[in-house]
Amino acid sequence: MLPGTAPRQPTAADVRDLVREALPSxxxxxxxxxxxxxxxxxxxxxxxxxxxxxxxxxxxxxQRRELALRDALRPSLSVEVPASAASGFWAPGRAYTVDVRLPGVSAERRPVGPEGERDLARLLRVLRTAAAP
Structure with a gap:
């Protein structure tokens, strides 16, 4: 890769190789x-x-800040947040994370219900508490 050029988007084969290296078992x-x-x-x-x-x-x-924040807040939360099973760099300066998949369906596919709204409110309260001086 030439200096100053962006790496190409990984193919399925690239992704498979990356995961094989990140999660060898x-x-x-x-x-x-x-x-x-x-x-x-x-x-x-x-x-x-x-x-x-x-x-x-x-x-x-x-992404690196997100991983650190999730790990720091996890003990204070009453809802599951993704955990990273592996992380690293897929190209110079380009990070990746392999997260353990949580059960459920994306809010892009179905509306968030009252229980999901309450969980989000709890998450935001924990975030506000963590950010308070």
């Missing part, structure tokens, strides 16, 4: 791009994982 390495959102930076990995690929350095920094 995993057997089901079937991969498919996630339809939701329109981009191919998120991939289903078997039925247990989700691979999220940061497309640039700024997104990589946000």
């Amino acid at each position: 995993e057997r089901d390495l079937s991969v498919a791009p996630v339809d939701e959102g329109g981009e191919h930076s998120t991939w289903w990995v078997g039925d247990r994982y989700v691979l999220r690929i940061a497309p640039d350095a700024d997104a990589s920094a946000r």
Whole structure:
């Protein structure tokens, strides 16, 4: 890759190789791009994982902060948040995380109900408490 050029978007074969390296004991390495959102930076990995690929350095920094925030807040939350099974870099300066897939359906596919709204409110309260000086 030339300096200053962006890496190409990974193919299914690239994603499979990345997951094989990140999770060497995993057997089901079937991969498919996630339809939701329109981009191919998120991939289903078997039925247990989700691979999220940061497309640039700024997104990589946000992803790394997100992983740290999820780990820090997890003990204070009453709802599940994804846990990273593996993380690293898929290209120079471009991060990835392989998250354990949570049960349920995306809010892009079905409306959030009252229980989901209460869970979100609890999450926001924990975030506000963590951010308070």
